[in-house]
Amino acid sequence: MAQFSKKIMITGGAGFIGSHVVRLFVTKYPGYQIVNFDLLTYAGNLENLRDIESMPNYIFEKGDITDEKRLNELFNQYHFDAVIHLAAESHVDRSILDPLAFVRTNVLGTATLLNVSRNHWKDKYEGKLFYHVSTDEVYGSLGEEGFFTEETPYDPRSPYSASKASSDHFVMAYHHTYDLPVIMSNCSNNYGSNHFPEKLIPLMINNIKNNKPLPVYGKGANVRDWLYVDDHARAIDTIFHNGKIGEKYNVGGFNEWKNIDIVHLLCRIMDKKLNRAEGESAKLITFVKDRPGHDLRYAIDATKLNKELGWKPSLQFEEGLEKTVDWYLKNEDWVNDVTSGNYQKYYEQQYAKR
Ligand code: NAD
Ligand code: DAU
Numbered sequence: 001m002a003q004f005s006k007k008i009m010i011t012g013g014a015g016f017i018g019s020h021v022v023r024l025f026v027t028k029y030p031g032y033q034i035v036n037f038d039l040l041t042y043a044g045n046l047e048n049l050r051d052i053e054s055m056p057n058y059i060f061e062k063g064d065i066t067d068e069k070r071l072n073e074l075f076n077q078y079h080f081d082a083v084i085h086l087a088a089e090s091h092v093d094r095s096i097l098d099p100l101a102f103v104r105t106n107v108l109g110t111a112t113l114l115n116v117s118r119n120h121w122k123d124k125y126e127g128k129l130f131y132h133v134s135t136d137e138v139y140g141s142l143g144e145e146g147f148f149t150e151e152t153p154y155d156p157r158s159p160y161s162a163s164k165a166s167s168d169h170f171v172m173a174y175h176h177t178y179d180l181p182v183i184m185s186n187c188s189n190n191y192g193s194n195h196f197p198e199k200l201i202p203l204m205i206n207n208i209k210n211n212k213p214l215p216v217y218g219k220g221a222n223v224r225d226w227l228y229v230d231d232h233a234r235a236i237d238t239i240f241h242n243g244k245i246g247e248k249y250n251v252g253g254f255n256e257w258k259n260i261d262i263v264h265l266l267c268r269i270m271d272k273k274l275n276r277a278e279g280e281s282a283k284l285i286t287f288v289k290d291r292p293g294h295d296l297r298y299a300i301d302a303t304k305l306n307k308e309l310g311w312k313p314s315l316q317f318e319e320g321l322e323k324t325v326d327w328y329l330k331n332e333d334w335v336n337d338v339t340s341g342n343y344q345k346y347y348e349q350q351y352a353k354r
Pocket of ligand 1: 012013014015016038041042043044045063064065087088090091105133134135164186187189190196
């Protein structure tokens with residue numbers, strides 16, 4: 001049996017960001033054993049990892065982070081040295097439709113995982129690490145100016161961000177109360193391949209392609225700070241290996257965009273790719289009722305991560321968006337698979353009355 005120098009459970013590894021993190025760790029660290037623990041909800045898809053699924057250091061285990069018994073069995077079986085925790089309900093609009101699902105997974109699930117990790121590691125914390133992946137949305141909403149730093153007080157405003165904020169507090173509470181070795185990062189909006197088409201960028205790409213209305217909430221004036229998903233995965237790798245126990249790190253793209261400007265940029269890119277006349281796709285733009293409690297602006301100050309650990313984003317936004325569009329146009333089957341069935345029902349509920 002192969003001897004591994006580290007055994008890591010990655011939760012949510014079949015999702016958007018998780019699959020990029022799993023791929024990076026499996027391919028970059030053949031000496032680590034990577035166990036992907038995922039419930040395979042609507043957002044989890046093992047197709048995302050087809051290319052690495054037969055690697056000898058990769059294993060998939062299906063399960064729920066709220067299932068203490070199952071987690072205990074896996075800790076007994078694999079003797080994990082570390083957990084990288086990404087599993088979550090991640091879509092703000094869904095959290096408005098069904099907040100308690102977010103409390104269950106994001107709060108109860110994270111607390112259960114912390115508890116199991118503590119119970120298995122408490123006799124010897126040395127060499128152990130609980131890495132929690134969180135979001136910039138816990139900081140609330142910015143006005144026209146300023147940035148979120150690691151010291152910005154928490155001010156979550158949606159059920160999603162409230163559930164993530166709560167999970168962050170549990171992580172820090174386990175560190176302060178029980179000395180559990182933890183690290184946390186709070187990242188801005190990611191984009192790239194394998195992003196579920198309920199989120200702004202893949203939803204717009206899919207609708208432009210299918211000549212469907214492009215539903216821009218409110219006036220499209222809300223601002224997000226976009227980071228290419230592989231750059232986030234690299235940040236997690238850097239922080240996991242070099243970050244300081246008990247600390248948190250902000251991760252961001254230094255790349256703020258108004259929603260409406262992104263939609264126009266995507267329309268221009270897709271007009272070219274689909275051989276449409278310039279301006280044709282933009283005719284699909286439809287302003288719809290705003291998201292309740294819609295946060296105006298997010299912008300991350302990632303100076304700490306840059307200065308202390310040397311990380312910075314590698315890709316320009318236009319280049320990253322073009323790569324992303326190419327991936328979606330080439331992977332029609334993936335899009336068709338994930339947008340069939342239940343997704344249709346969600347889409348109806350979310351957009352029908354707007
Ligand atoms: P995602 O929705 O694409 O994937 C979530 C994954 O978690 C899926 O594979 C799903 O099957 C799994 N999962 C859900 N509930 C589970 C449960 N109870 N037990 C086990 N697995 C479960 O999410 P994402 O966009 O990849 O986000 C991953 C993490 O990164 C989340 O914690 C999110 O809060 C955080 N984050 C996301 C972004 C972003 O822009 N997408 C930015 C910052 C932080
Ligand atoms: O900031 C990090 C967060 O980014 C992550 O923690 C979340 O998991 C992730 O979903 C994302 O949240 P947002 O709410 O910012 O992302 P979303 O893609 O849903 O929306 C981006 C912006 O686009 C937001 O201002 C709402 C707007 N929007 C979104 C959709 C789906 C529209 O105008 N129309 C749409 O149809």
